Amino acid sequence: xxxxxxxxxxxxxxxxxxxxxxxxxxxxxxxxxxxxxxxxxxxxxxxxxxxxxxxxxxxxxxxxxxxxxxxxxxxxxxxxxxxxxxxxxxxxxxxxxxxxxxxxxxxxxxxxxxxxxxxxxxxxxxxxxxxxxxxxxxxxxxxxxxxxxxxxxxxxxxxxxxxxxxxxxxxxxxxxxxxxxxxxxxxxxxxxxxxxxxxxxxxxxxxxxxxxxxxxxxxxxxxxxxxxxxxxxxxxxxxxxxxxxxxxxxxxxxxxxxxxxxxxxxxxxxxxxxxxxxxxxxxxxxxxxxxxxxxxxxxxxxxxx
Amino acid sequence: xxxxxxxxxxxxxxxxxxxxxxxxxxxxxxxxxxxxxxxxxxxxxxxxxxxxxxxxxxxxxxxxxxxxxxxxxxxxxxxxxxxxxxxxxxxxxxxxxxxxxxxxxxxxxxxxxxxxxxxxxxxxxxxxxxxxxxxxxxxxxxxxxxxxxxxxxxxxxxxxxxxxxxxxxxxxxxxxxxxxxxxxxxxxxxxxxxxxxxxxxxxxxxxxxxxxxxxxxxxxxxxxxxxxxxxxxxxxxxxx
Numbered sequence: 147x148x149x150x151x152x153x154x155x156x157x158x159x160x161x162x163x164x165x166x167x168x169x170x171x172x173x174x175x176x177x178x179x180x181x182x183x184x185x186x187x188x189x190x191x192x193x194x195x196x197x198x199x200x201x202x203x204x205x206x207x208x209x210x211x212x213x214x215x216x217x218x219x220x221x222x223x224x225x226x227x228x229x230x231x232x233x234x235x236x237x238x239x240x241x242x243x244x245x246x247x248x249x250x251x252x253x254x255x256x257x258x259x260x261x262x263x264x265x266x267x268x269x270x271x272x273x274x275x276x277x278x279x280x281x282x283x284x285x286x287x288x289x290x291x292x293x294x295x296x297x298x299x300x301x302x303x304x305x306x307x308x309x310x311x312x313x314x315x316x317x318x319x320x321x322x323x324x325x326x327x328x329x330x331x332x333x334x335x336x337x338x339x340x341x342x343x344x345x346x347x348x349x350x351x352x353x354x355x356x357x358x359x360x361x362x363x364x365x366x367x368x369x370x371x372x373x374x375x376x377x378x379x380x381x382x383x384x385x386x387x388x389x390x391x392x393x394x395x396x397x398x399x400x401x402x403x404x405x406x407x408x409x410x411x412x413x414x415x416x417x418x419x420x421x422x423x424x425x426x427x428x429x430x431x432x433x434x435x436x437x438x439x440x441x442x443x444x445x446x447x448x449x450x451x
Numbered sequence: 452x453x454x455x456x457x458x459x460x461x462x463x464x465x466x467x468x469x470x471x472x473x474x475x476x477x478x479x480x481x482x483x484x485x486x487x488x489x490x491x492x493x494x495x496x497x498x499x500x501x502x503x504x505x506x507x508x509x510x511x512x513x514x515x516x517x518x519x520x521x522x523x524x525x526x527x528x529x530x531x532x533x534x535x536x537x538x539x540x541x542x543x544x545x546x547x548x549x550x551x552x553x554x555x556x557x558x559x560x561x562x563x564x565x566x567x568x569x570x571x572x573x574x575x576x577x578x579x580x581x582x583x584x585x586x587x588x589x590x591x592x593x594x595x596x597x598x599x600x601x602x603x604x605x606x607x608x609x610x611x612x613x614x615x616x617x618x619x620x621x622x623x624x625x626x627x628x629x630x631x632x633x634x635x636x637x638x639x640x641x642x643x644x645x646x647x648x649x650x651x652x653x654x655x656x657x658x659x660x661x662x663x664x665x666x667x668x669x670x671x672x673x674x675x676x677x678x679x680x681x682x683x684x685x686x687x688x689x690x691x
Contacts, residue, residue: 340499346513392613400612400621407625415625422633429637433645436587439571444654446573 180211180220187211213290227288241273244288248278258364263371274319281309297348304342306356307333327404333357360385467667468684474538479663481531482595488524490639492517497632525606532599553583556593560586582679587649591641598638605631 180187187209189195195207214220227247229235239247245268249256259265259278267275281301282291292299300309311330313319320326333339338355345351358366360376367374375385382398390397400412407415471479495504496517511517542548563579564586570578579585584592605627608615612624651659655675662668673681 334500340496341514343499344495344505344508344514344517346509346511350513350515390613392617394617396619396621397613397616397624398621400616400624402625407629412622412625414622415629418626418629419633422630422637426633426637426640430640430644433641437644437648439568440649440653443571443573448654 180214180217181223183223184225186224187214209289210287213285213287216292217290218293219291239288241277242268242271244279245277252278255364262362262364262366263368264366274313274322276313280312303354303356304345304348304351306358307339307342310357329357329404332402332404355389359389466670468670468673468681469666470662470668470673471666473666474534476664476666478531478535478538481527481534485524485528485531486638486642489521489528490635492521492524493635494639496521497635522610525603528599529603532595532603554589554592556589560589578675580679581677583677585676587645591646594638594641598634601630601634602638605634 190207190209191211193206193208196204197207198204225232227239245256245259245265249259255278260269264275264277268277279288279291280286282294282299284290284292284298284300292301294301296302297304299305307330314325315328315330317326317328333356334343338359341354342351342356345354360382361367361369362375367377369376371377372381374381376382379395379398382401383393383395386393386398402412402415405411407413407419409416491507492511495501495507496514498504499508508514508517511520539551543550559582563581566575566579567586569575608623608627609631615623650656650663655672662672668676670681
Protein backbone atom coordinates (compact mmCIF):
# COMPACT_ATOMS: atom_id res chain seq x y z
CA UNK A 147 0.00 0.00 0.00
CA UNK A 148 1.37 3.40 -1.05
CA UNK A 149 1.53 5.96 1.69
CA UNK A 150 0.43 9.54 1.36
CA UNK A 151 4.05 10.74 1.34
CA UNK A 152 4.95 8.43 -1.55
CA UNK A 153 1.91 9.68 -3.48
CA UNK A 154 3.08 13.27 -3.37
CA UNK A 155 6.62 12.20 -4.32
CA UNK A 156 5.25 10.39 -7.40
CA UNK A 157 3.35 13.54 -8.35
CA UNK A 158 6.59 15.52 -8.04
CA UNK A 159 8.37 13.06 -10.36
CA UNK A 160 5.58 13.42 -12.89
CA UNK A 161 5.74 17.23 -12.85
CA UNK A 162 9.54 17.24 -13.13
CA UNK A 163 9.36 14.71 -15.97
CA UNK A 164 6.83 16.80 -17.91
CA UNK A 165 8.92 19.93 -17.38
CA UNK A 166 12.14 18.24 -18.52
CA UNK A 167 10.44 16.77 -21.60
CA UNK A 168 8.92 20.18 -22.41
CA UNK A 169 12.25 21.99 -22.11
CA UNK A 170 13.89 19.28 -24.23
CA UNK A 171 11.23 19.64 -26.95
CA UNK A 172 11.36 23.44 -26.93
CA UNK A 173 15.16 23.50 -26.98
CA UNK A 174 15.25 21.17 -29.98
CA UNK A 175 12.60 23.04 -31.94
CA UNK A 176 13.71 23.63 -35.51
CA UNK A 177 17.10 22.05 -34.87
CA UNK A 178 18.85 20.53 -37.87
CA UNK A 179 18.25 16.84 -38.15
CA UNK A 180 19.91 16.07 -41.45
CA UNK A 181 22.33 13.34 -42.44
CA UNK A 182 25.82 14.85 -42.53
CA UNK A 183 28.29 11.96 -42.43
CA UNK A 184 31.38 14.02 -43.20
CA UNK A 185 30.40 16.86 -40.89
CA UNK A 186 30.28 19.33 -43.81
CA UNK A 187 27.93 21.65 -41.90
CA UNK A 188 30.61 22.29 -39.26
CA UNK A 189 32.17 24.67 -41.76
CA UNK A 190 29.41 25.24 -44.31
CA UNK A 191 26.84 26.00 -41.62
CA UNK A 192 28.63 29.31 -41.03
CA UNK A 193 26.79 32.14 -42.86
CA UNK A 194 30.04 34.11 -43.31
CA UNK A 195 31.85 31.37 -45.22
CA UNK A 196 32.71 32.60 -48.71
CA UNK A 197 35.13 31.80 -51.48
CA UNK A 198 36.84 34.06 -54.00
CA UNK A 199 36.82 32.67 -57.53
CA UNK A 200 39.77 33.14 -59.89
CA UNK A 201 37.97 36.04 -61.63
CA UNK A 202 37.58 37.88 -58.32
CA UNK A 203 33.88 37.16 -57.74
CA UNK A 204 33.02 36.22 -54.15
CA UNK A 205 30.44 33.45 -53.72
CA UNK A 206 28.78 32.19 -50.55
CA UNK A 207 29.51 28.65 -49.41
CA UNK A 208 26.84 28.80 -46.71
CA UNK A 209 24.25 26.02 -46.39
CA UNK A 210 21.26 26.89 -44.20
CA UNK A 211 20.92 24.09 -41.62
CA UNK A 212 17.22 24.65 -40.92
CA UNK A 213 16.46 24.52 -44.65
CA UNK A 214 18.37 21.27 -45.01
CA UNK A 215 16.65 19.77 -41.97
CA UNK A 216 13.16 20.25 -43.44
CA UNK A 217 14.18 19.34 -46.99
CA UNK A 218 13.03 16.22 -48.82
CA UNK A 219 16.66 15.06 -49.13
CA UNK A 220 17.64 15.53 -45.49
CA UNK A 221 18.70 11.88 -45.20
CA UNK A 222 20.76 11.92 -48.38
CA UNK A 223 24.36 12.78 -47.67
CA UNK A 224 26.01 15.89 -49.18
CA UNK A 225 28.47 13.74 -51.14
CA UNK A 226 25.63 12.02 -53.04
CA UNK A 227 25.18 15.17 -55.08
CA UNK A 228 28.49 16.94 -54.60
CA UNK A 229 30.81 13.94 -55.16
CA UNK A 230 33.17 12.28 -52.71
CA UNK A 231 35.83 14.93 -53.20
CA UNK A 232 33.86 18.17 -53.54
CA UNK A 233 36.81 20.40 -52.63
CA UNK A 234 38.68 19.15 -55.67
CA UNK A 235 36.01 20.50 -58.04
CA UNK A 236 36.04 24.10 -59.17
CA UNK A 237 32.25 24.56 -59.20
CA UNK A 238 30.36 21.40 -58.33
CA UNK A 239 26.89 22.40 -59.58
CA UNK A 240 25.48 25.31 -61.52
CA UNK A 241 22.03 26.26 -62.77
CA UNK A 242 22.83 24.66 -66.13
CA UNK A 243 24.20 21.39 -64.69
CA UNK A 244 21.73 20.97 -61.84
CA UNK A 245 18.97 19.20 -63.76
CA UNK A 246 21.36 16.55 -65.00
CA UNK A 247 22.48 15.90 -61.42
CA UNK A 248 18.86 15.58 -60.20
CA UNK A 249 18.27 13.29 -63.20
CA UNK A 250 20.76 10.72 -61.91
CA UNK A 251 17.99 9.64 -59.52
CA UNK A 252 14.88 11.28 -61.05
CA UNK A 253 15.53 9.90 -64.53
CA UNK A 254 11.92 10.01 -65.80
CA UNK A 255 11.34 13.62 -64.75
CA UNK A 256 14.73 14.64 -66.18
CA UNK A 257 13.90 13.08 -69.54
CA UNK A 258 10.58 14.97 -69.67
CA UNK A 259 12.27 18.18 -68.58
CA UNK A 260 14.87 17.89 -71.37
CA UNK A 261 12.09 17.92 -73.97
CA UNK A 262 10.20 20.80 -72.28
CA UNK A 263 10.42 24.47 -73.26
CA UNK A 264 12.36 25.15 -70.04
CA UNK A 265 14.79 22.25 -70.55
CA UNK A 266 15.47 23.12 -74.17
CA UNK A 267 16.35 26.70 -73.24
CA UNK A 268 18.69 25.47 -70.46
CA UNK A 269 20.36 23.19 -73.01
CA UNK A 270 21.34 26.20 -75.12
CA UNK A 271 22.69 28.03 -72.08
CA UNK A 272 19.73 30.31 -71.23
CA UNK A 273 19.65 30.86 -67.44
CA UNK A 274 16.32 32.82 -67.52
CA UNK A 275 14.20 29.70 -67.45
CA UNK A 276 13.19 27.44 -64.59
CA UNK A 277 15.18 24.41 -63.59
CA UNK A 278 14.21 21.81 -60.97
CA UNK A 279 14.77 23.90 -57.83
CA UNK A 280 12.96 26.97 -59.17
CA UNK A 281 9.69 25.08 -58.77
CA UNK A 282 10.60 22.63 -56.00
CA UNK A 283 12.29 24.93 -53.49
CA UNK A 284 10.71 28.05 -51.94
CA UNK A 285 14.06 29.84 -52.27
CA UNK A 286 15.28 28.24 -55.54
CA UNK A 287 17.89 26.53 -53.36
CA UNK A 288 18.80 22.89 -54.02
CA UNK A 289 19.39 22.41 -50.26
CA UNK A 290 15.74 23.13 -49.42
CA UNK A 291 13.75 21.12 -51.93
CA UNK A 292 10.35 20.23 -50.42
CA UNK A 293 8.25 17.21 -51.30
CA UNK A 294 5.32 18.03 -53.58
CA UNK A 295 2.63 16.84 -51.17
CA UNK A 296 3.81 19.03 -48.30
CA UNK A 297 1.67 22.16 -48.09
CA UNK A 298 4.65 24.55 -47.98
CA UNK A 299 6.08 23.17 -51.21
CA UNK A 300 5.97 25.61 -54.14
CA UNK A 301 4.84 22.64 -56.24
CA UNK A 302 1.93 21.86 -53.88
CA UNK A 303 -1.39 22.27 -55.69
CA UNK A 304 -2.59 25.51 -54.15
CA UNK A 305 0.88 27.12 -54.49
CA UNK A 306 1.59 26.22 -58.12
CA UNK A 307 0.03 29.34 -59.68
CA UNK A 308 2.06 31.62 -57.40
CA UNK A 309 5.21 29.62 -58.19
CA UNK A 310 4.70 30.00 -61.96
CA UNK A 311 3.86 33.67 -61.35
CA UNK A 312 7.34 34.27 -59.87
CA UNK A 313 8.54 34.41 -63.49
CA UNK A 314 5.37 34.59 -65.58
CA UNK A 315 4.03 37.67 -63.77
CA UNK A 316 7.29 39.53 -64.55
CA UNK A 317 6.19 41.43 -67.67
CA UNK A 318 9.72 42.59 -68.48
CA UNK A 319 11.09 39.03 -68.47
CA UNK A 320 8.06 37.67 -70.34
CA UNK A 321 8.30 40.49 -72.89
CA UNK A 322 11.65 39.07 -74.01
CA UNK A 323 9.82 35.94 -75.11
CA UNK A 324 6.77 37.63 -76.62
CA UNK A 325 4.46 36.51 -73.80
CA UNK A 326 2.10 39.44 -73.25
CA UNK A 327 -0.73 37.60 -71.45
CA UNK A 328 -1.15 38.41 -67.75
CA UNK A 329 -1.55 34.72 -67.08
CA UNK A 330 -1.65 34.78 -63.28
CA UNK A 331 -4.28 37.53 -63.05
CA UNK A 332 -6.49 35.96 -65.68
CA UNK A 333 -6.19 32.57 -63.96
CA UNK A 334 -7.21 34.04 -60.60
CA UNK A 335 -10.28 35.63 -62.28
CA UNK A 336 -11.28 32.26 -63.75
CA UNK A 337 -13.41 29.61 -62.06
CA UNK A 338 -10.32 27.44 -61.61
CA UNK A 339 -8.48 30.21 -59.76
CA UNK A 340 -11.52 31.00 -57.63
CA UNK A 341 -11.96 27.32 -56.73
CA UNK A 342 -8.35 27.10 -55.56
CA UNK A 343 -8.48 30.37 -53.64
CA UNK A 344 -11.81 29.69 -51.91
CA UNK A 345 -11.27 25.94 -51.58
CA UNK A 346 -11.08 26.23 -47.79
CA UNK A 347 -9.70 22.73 -47.28
CA UNK A 348 -6.50 21.50 -48.87
CA UNK A 349 -8.17 18.24 -49.82
CA UNK A 350 -10.77 20.04 -51.97
CA UNK A 351 -8.03 22.21 -53.52
CA UNK A 352 -6.10 19.16 -54.71
CA UNK A 353 -8.81 18.32 -57.25
CA UNK A 354 -8.95 21.80 -58.80
CA UNK A 355 -7.18 22.78 -62.00
CA UNK A 356 -4.11 24.98 -61.95
CA UNK A 357 -1.43 25.89 -64.56
CA UNK A 358 0.07 22.41 -64.75
CA UNK A 359 -3.27 20.63 -65.31
CA UNK A 360 -3.57 22.21 -68.76
CA UNK A 361 0.03 23.04 -69.71
CA UNK A 362 1.79 19.93 -68.43
CA UNK A 363 4.30 19.54 -65.62
CA UNK A 364 7.90 18.55 -66.36
CA UNK A 365 7.09 18.27 -70.06
CA UNK A 366 5.60 21.77 -70.33
CA UNK A 367 5.62 23.02 -73.93
CA UNK A 368 5.50 26.35 -75.67
CA UNK A 369 1.81 27.01 -76.41
CA UNK A 370 2.71 27.49 -80.11
CA UNK A 371 4.21 23.97 -80.18
CA UNK A 372 1.71 21.61 -81.87
CA UNK A 373 2.52 19.06 -79.15
CA UNK A 374 1.30 21.41 -76.40
CA UNK A 375 -1.95 20.24 -74.76
CA UNK A 376 -3.31 23.79 -75.15
CA UNK A 377 -2.23 24.36 -78.77
CA UNK A 378 -5.28 24.97 -80.94
CA UNK A 379 -8.89 24.32 -80.09
CA UNK A 380 -8.65 20.56 -80.81
CA UNK A 381 -5.84 19.95 -78.32
CA UNK A 382 -7.50 22.28 -75.83
CA UNK A 383 -10.81 20.37 -76.05
CA UNK A 384 -9.02 17.08 -75.29
CA UNK A 385 -7.36 18.76 -72.30
CA UNK A 386 -10.68 20.19 -71.02
CA UNK A 387 -12.25 16.77 -71.30
CA UNK A 388 -9.85 15.30 -68.74
CA UNK A 389 -11.97 17.01 -66.04
CA UNK A 390 -15.16 17.97 -67.94
CA UNK A 391 -16.50 14.76 -69.53
CA UNK A 392 -18.28 15.50 -72.79
CA UNK A 393 -16.59 18.87 -73.32
CA UNK A 394 -16.11 19.42 -77.02
CA UNK A 395 -14.47 22.01 -79.22
CA UNK A 396 -17.24 24.55 -78.60
CA UNK A 397 -16.59 24.26 -74.85
CA UNK A 398 -12.92 25.04 -75.49
CA UNK A 399 -13.72 27.78 -78.02
CA UNK A 400 -15.21 30.02 -75.31
CA UNK A 401 -11.85 30.27 -73.54
CA UNK A 402 -10.31 33.74 -73.75
CA UNK A 403 -6.75 32.38 -73.84
CA UNK A 404 -5.62 34.37 -70.77
CA UNK A 405 -6.41 37.57 -72.72
CA UNK A 406 -9.10 40.22 -72.44
CA UNK A 407 -12.12 39.88 -74.70
CA UNK A 408 -11.80 42.10 -77.78
CA UNK A 409 -13.12 42.39 -81.32
CA UNK A 410 -10.59 39.70 -82.30
CA UNK A 411 -10.90 37.53 -79.19
CA UNK A 412 -14.43 36.17 -78.50
CA UNK A 413 -16.08 39.39 -79.81
CA UNK A 414 -19.48 38.48 -78.31
CA UNK A 415 -17.96 38.68 -74.82
CA UNK A 416 -16.39 42.03 -75.69
CA UNK A 417 -19.75 43.48 -76.78
CA UNK A 418 -21.46 41.94 -73.74
CA UNK A 419 -18.92 43.65 -71.48
CA UNK A 420 -19.59 47.01 -73.13
CA UNK A 421 -23.36 46.56 -72.95
CA UNK A 422 -23.45 45.54 -69.29
CA UNK A 423 -20.89 48.12 -68.16
CA UNK A 424 -22.92 50.86 -69.86
CA UNK A 425 -26.13 49.57 -68.32
CA UNK A 426 -24.56 49.26 -64.87
CA UNK A 427 -23.03 52.73 -64.89
CA UNK A 428 -26.10 54.53 -66.29
CA UNK A 429 -28.70 52.85 -64.06
CA UNK A 430 -26.62 53.18 -60.89
CA UNK A 431 -25.81 56.83 -61.67
CA UNK A 432 -29.53 57.48 -62.04
CA UNK A 433 -30.13 55.71 -58.71
CA UNK A 434 -27.47 57.82 -56.99
CA UNK A 435 -29.07 61.03 -58.30
CA UNK A 436 -32.51 59.97 -57.03
CA UNK A 437 -31.25 58.91 -53.58
CA UNK A 438 -29.02 61.94 -53.10
CA UNK A 439 -31.89 64.21 -54.20
CA UNK A 440 -34.27 62.55 -51.78
CA UNK A 441 -31.83 62.60 -48.86
CA UNK A 442 -31.14 66.30 -49.46
CA UNK A 443 -34.83 67.16 -49.62
CA UNK A 444 -35.75 65.10 -46.54
CA UNK A 445 -32.87 66.65 -44.58
CA UNK A 446 -33.97 70.17 -45.56
CA UNK A 447 -37.58 69.37 -44.57
CA UNK A 448 -36.43 68.10 -41.19
CA UNK A 449 -34.20 71.11 -40.62
CA UNK A 450 -37.07 73.50 -41.48
CA UNK A 451 -39.32 71.76 -38.95
CA UNK B 452 -72.35 44.55 -34.05
CA UNK B 453 -73.21 48.17 -33.67
CA UNK B 454 -70.71 48.34 -30.83
CA UNK B 455 -67.93 47.01 -33.02
CA UNK B 456 -68.71 49.48 -35.79
CA UNK B 457 -68.70 52.31 -33.30
CA UNK B 458 -65.35 51.22 -31.89
CA UNK B 459 -63.87 51.08 -35.37
CA UNK B 460 -65.22 54.49 -36.24
CA UNK B 461 -63.84 56.02 -33.06
CA UNK B 462 -60.37 54.67 -33.93
CA UNK B 463 -60.37 56.18 -37.41
CA UNK B 464 -56.69 57.04 -37.06
CA UNK B 465 -55.78 53.37 -36.66
CA UNK B 466 -57.66 52.22 -39.76
CA UNK B 467 -55.66 49.88 -41.94
CA UNK B 468 -56.26 49.31 -45.62
CA UNK B 469 -55.45 46.09 -47.42
CA UNK B 470 -52.78 46.60 -50.07
CA UNK B 471 -51.35 43.11 -50.80
CA UNK B 472 -52.90 39.65 -50.72
CA UNK B 473 -51.22 36.58 -49.21
CA UNK B 474 -49.74 35.46 -52.55
CA UNK B 475 -48.02 38.78 -53.07
CA UNK B 476 -46.65 38.67 -49.51
CA UNK B 477 -45.23 35.18 -50.11
CA UNK B 478 -43.79 36.21 -53.49
CA UNK B 479 -42.01 39.22 -52.02
CA UNK B 480 -40.74 37.16 -49.06
CA UNK B 481 -39.44 34.37 -51.30
CA UNK B 482 -37.79 36.90 -53.59
CA UNK B 483 -36.17 38.75 -50.66
CA UNK B 484 -34.85 35.60 -48.97
CA UNK B 485 -33.47 34.08 -52.18
CA UNK B 486 -32.01 37.45 -53.25
CA UNK B 487 -30.13 37.97 -49.96
CA UNK B 488 -28.86 34.36 -49.96
CA UNK B 489 -27.71 34.66 -53.59
CA UNK B 490 -25.89 37.91 -52.78
CA UNK B 491 -24.06 36.58 -49.73
CA UNK B 492 -23.02 33.37 -51.51
CA UNK B 493 -22.29 35.04 -54.86
CA UNK B 494 -20.20 38.03 -53.75
CA UNK B 495 -17.24 36.02 -52.36
CA UNK B 496 -17.08 34.13 -55.67
CA UNK B 497 -16.93 37.40 -57.63
CA UNK B 498 -14.44 39.12 -55.32
CA UNK B 499 -12.40 35.99 -54.61
CA UNK B 500 -9.12 37.84 -54.05
CA UNK B 501 -10.46 39.87 -51.11
CA UNK B 502 -9.32 38.45 -47.74
CA UNK B 503 -12.88 38.80 -46.39
CA UNK B 504 -14.13 36.54 -49.22
CA UNK B 505 -11.57 33.86 -48.38
CA UNK B 506 -12.66 34.05 -44.73
CA UNK B 507 -16.37 33.97 -45.60
CA UNK B 508 -15.91 31.02 -47.98
CA UNK B 509 -14.13 29.25 -45.12
CA UNK B 510 -17.10 29.89 -42.82
CA UNK B 511 -19.29 28.07 -45.36
CA UNK B 512 -16.81 25.21 -45.62
CA UNK B 513 -15.39 26.14 -49.00
CA UNK B 514 -16.44 27.16 -52.46
CA UNK B 515 -18.25 23.85 -53.03
CA UNK B 516 -20.79 24.65 -50.32
CA UNK B 517 -21.08 28.26 -51.50
CA UNK B 518 -21.91 27.08 -55.02
CA UNK B 519 -24.39 24.44 -53.82
CA UNK B 520 -26.21 27.05 -51.69
CA UNK B 521 -26.11 29.56 -54.55
CA UNK B 522 -27.68 26.98 -56.90
CA UNK B 523 -30.36 26.06 -54.34
CA UNK B 524 -31.54 29.65 -53.87
CA UNK B 525 -31.28 30.28 -57.62
CA UNK B 526 -33.87 27.55 -58.17
CA UNK B 527 -35.95 29.03 -55.35
CA UNK B 528 -35.93 32.43 -57.06
CA UNK B 529 -36.96 30.86 -60.38
CA UNK B 530 -39.80 29.02 -58.63
CA UNK B 531 -40.98 32.29 -57.01
CA UNK B 532 -41.10 33.87 -60.49
CA UNK B 533 -43.04 30.94 -61.93
CA UNK B 534 -45.41 31.23 -58.93
CA UNK B 535 -45.91 34.91 -59.70
CA UNK B 536 -46.74 34.26 -63.37
CA UNK B 537 -49.08 31.40 -62.42
CA UNK B 538 -50.76 33.67 -59.87
CA UNK B 539 -51.19 36.37 -62.48
CA UNK B 540 -52.84 33.91 -64.88
CA UNK B 541 -55.02 32.56 -62.03
CA UNK B 542 -56.36 36.01 -61.15
CA UNK B 543 -57.03 36.77 -64.82
CA UNK B 544 -58.48 33.49 -66.06
CA UNK B 545 -60.09 31.87 -62.99
CA UNK B 546 -60.98 34.83 -60.79
CA UNK B 547 -61.76 36.94 -63.90
CA UNK B 548 -60.14 39.97 -62.35
CA UNK B 549 -59.21 42.80 -64.73
CA UNK B 550 -55.64 42.96 -65.99
CA UNK B 551 -53.53 44.99 -63.50
CA UNK B 552 -53.03 47.91 -65.88
CA UNK B 553 -51.83 50.11 -63.03
CA UNK B 554 -48.51 48.21 -63.02
CA UNK B 555 -47.83 48.99 -66.72
CA UNK B 556 -45.35 51.79 -67.39
CA UNK B 557 -46.95 54.91 -68.84
CA UNK B 558 -46.18 58.51 -69.75
CA UNK B 559 -47.57 59.45 -66.33
CA UNK B 560 -44.52 57.80 -64.70
CA UNK B 561 -42.18 60.17 -66.52
CA UNK B 562 -44.33 63.11 -65.46
CA UNK B 563 -44.28 62.04 -61.79
CA UNK B 564 -40.53 61.37 -62.00
CA UNK B 565 -40.09 64.94 -63.26
CA UNK B 566 -42.41 66.23 -60.52
CA UNK B 567 -40.48 64.32 -57.89
CA UNK B 568 -37.18 65.87 -59.04
CA UNK B 569 -38.84 69.29 -58.89
CA UNK B 570 -39.93 68.48 -55.32
CA UNK B 571 -36.38 67.41 -54.40
CA UNK B 572 -34.84 70.66 -55.65
CA UNK B 573 -37.57 72.77 -54.08
CA UNK B 574 -39.59 73.85 -57.15
CA UNK B 575 -42.67 71.98 -55.95
CA UNK B 576 -44.34 71.94 -52.56
CA UNK B 577 -45.94 68.49 -52.64
CA UNK B 578 -44.75 65.04 -53.67
CA UNK B 579 -46.42 63.80 -56.88
CA UNK B 580 -50.00 62.55 -56.76
CA UNK B 581 -49.14 58.86 -56.91
CA UNK B 582 -51.64 56.19 -57.91
CA UNK B 583 -51.43 52.53 -56.79
CA UNK B 584 -47.79 52.18 -57.87
CA UNK B 585 -45.25 55.00 -58.07
CA UNK B 586 -42.52 55.00 -60.72
CA UNK B 587 -39.97 53.46 -58.33
CA UNK B 588 -42.25 50.53 -57.50
CA UNK B 589 -42.86 49.95 -61.20
CA UNK B 590 -39.13 50.21 -61.91
CA UNK B 591 -38.38 47.58 -59.23
CA UNK B 592 -41.07 45.29 -60.61
CA UNK B 593 -40.05 45.53 -64.28
CA UNK B 594 -36.34 45.36 -63.43
CA UNK B 595 -37.05 41.81 -62.27
CA UNK B 596 -38.65 41.01 -65.62
CA UNK B 597 -35.38 42.00 -67.29
CA UNK B 598 -33.09 40.73 -64.54
CA UNK B 599 -34.48 37.24 -64.00
CA UNK B 600 -34.11 36.06 -67.63
CA UNK B 601 -30.56 37.48 -67.72
CA UNK B 602 -29.53 36.03 -64.34
CA UNK B 603 -31.32 32.69 -64.59
CA UNK B 604 -30.33 32.22 -68.26
CA UNK B 605 -26.66 33.05 -67.73
CA UNK B 606 -26.67 31.14 -64.45
CA UNK B 607 -27.98 28.04 -66.21
CA UNK B 608 -25.20 28.31 -68.82
CA UNK B 609 -22.60 28.60 -66.05
CA UNK B 610 -24.09 25.65 -64.14
CA UNK B 611 -24.11 23.32 -67.15
CA UNK B 612 -21.40 24.63 -69.52
CA UNK B 613 -20.67 21.21 -71.05
CA UNK B 614 -24.34 20.50 -71.80
CA UNK B 615 -24.91 24.00 -73.21
CA UNK B 616 -21.85 23.93 -75.49
CA UNK B 617 -22.86 20.54 -76.88
CA UNK B 618 -25.80 22.36 -78.52
CA UNK B 619 -24.84 26.04 -78.65
CA UNK B 620 -21.67 28.05 -79.46
CA UNK B 621 -18.89 28.28 -76.88
CA UNK B 622 -18.84 32.08 -76.59
CA UNK B 623 -22.15 31.83 -74.74
CA UNK B 624 -20.29 30.68 -71.62
CA UNK B 625 -17.91 33.65 -71.78
CA UNK B 626 -20.83 36.04 -72.34
CA UNK B 627 -22.81 34.41 -69.52
CA UNK B 628 -19.89 34.95 -67.14
CA UNK B 629 -19.77 38.68 -67.96
CA UNK B 630 -23.57 39.10 -67.91
CA UNK B 631 -24.10 37.20 -64.64
CA UNK B 632 -21.42 39.14 -62.80
CA UNK B 633 -22.34 42.65 -64.03
CA UNK B 634 -26.12 42.23 -63.89
CA UNK B 635 -25.76 40.94 -60.31
CA UNK B 636 -23.84 44.07 -59.32
CA UNK B 637 -26.53 46.21 -60.94
CA UNK B 638 -29.34 44.39 -59.12
CA UNK B 639 -27.76 44.39 -55.69
CA UNK B 640 -26.63 48.03 -55.89
CA UNK B 641 -30.11 49.12 -56.96
CA UNK B 642 -31.88 47.05 -54.32
CA UNK B 643 -29.65 48.03 -51.42
CA UNK B 644 -29.30 51.67 -52.43
CA UNK B 645 -32.64 52.70 -53.96
CA UNK B 646 -35.21 50.09 -52.99
CA UNK B 647 -34.19 49.70 -49.34
CA UNK B 648 -33.84 53.47 -48.95
CA UNK B 649 -37.26 54.41 -50.31
CA UNK B 650 -39.17 51.38 -49.05
CA UNK B 651 -37.73 51.21 -45.56
CA UNK B 652 -35.38 54.03 -44.58
CA UNK B 653 -37.07 57.20 -45.83
CA UNK B 654 -39.11 59.47 -43.51
CA UNK B 655 -42.63 58.24 -42.81
CA UNK B 656 -41.70 54.54 -43.01
CA UNK B 657 -38.40 54.43 -41.09
CA UNK B 658 -37.12 52.04 -39.78
CA UNK B 659 -39.22 49.56 -41.73
CA UNK B 660 -42.29 49.50 -43.92
CA UNK B 661 -44.27 46.46 -42.84
CA UNK B 662 -46.95 46.64 -45.54
CA UNK B 663 -45.36 44.01 -47.79
CA UNK B 664 -45.11 41.62 -44.82
CA UNK B 665 -48.58 42.15 -43.33
CA UNK B 666 -50.42 43.22 -46.48
CA UNK B 667 -51.88 46.20 -44.62
CA UNK B 668 -51.12 49.92 -44.71
CA UNK B 669 -52.42 52.58 -42.33
CA UNK B 670 -54.80 55.09 -43.89
CA UNK B 671 -52.42 57.87 -42.88
CA UNK B 672 -49.54 56.26 -44.78
CA UNK B 673 -51.76 55.51 -47.77
CA UNK B 674 -52.71 59.17 -47.99
CA UNK B 675 -49.05 60.14 -47.98
CA UNK B 676 -47.79 57.59 -50.49
CA UNK B 677 -50.66 56.73 -52.82
CA UNK B 678 -53.12 59.68 -52.48
CA UNK B 679 -54.68 59.20 -55.91
CA UNK B 680 -55.51 55.56 -55.25
CA UNK B 681 -56.87 56.32 -51.78
CA UNK B 682 -59.30 58.89 -53.24
CA UNK B 683 -60.57 56.35 -55.75
CA UNK B 684 -60.96 53.66 -53.04
CA UNK B 685 -62.82 55.99 -50.72
CA UNK B 686 -64.86 57.43 -53.58
CA UNK B 687 -66.32 53.97 -54.11
CA UNK B 688 -66.82 53.14 -50.44
CA UNK B 689 -67.05 56.40 -48.51
CA UNK B 690 -65.62 56.36 -45.03
CA UNK B 691 -68.29 56.14 -42.32
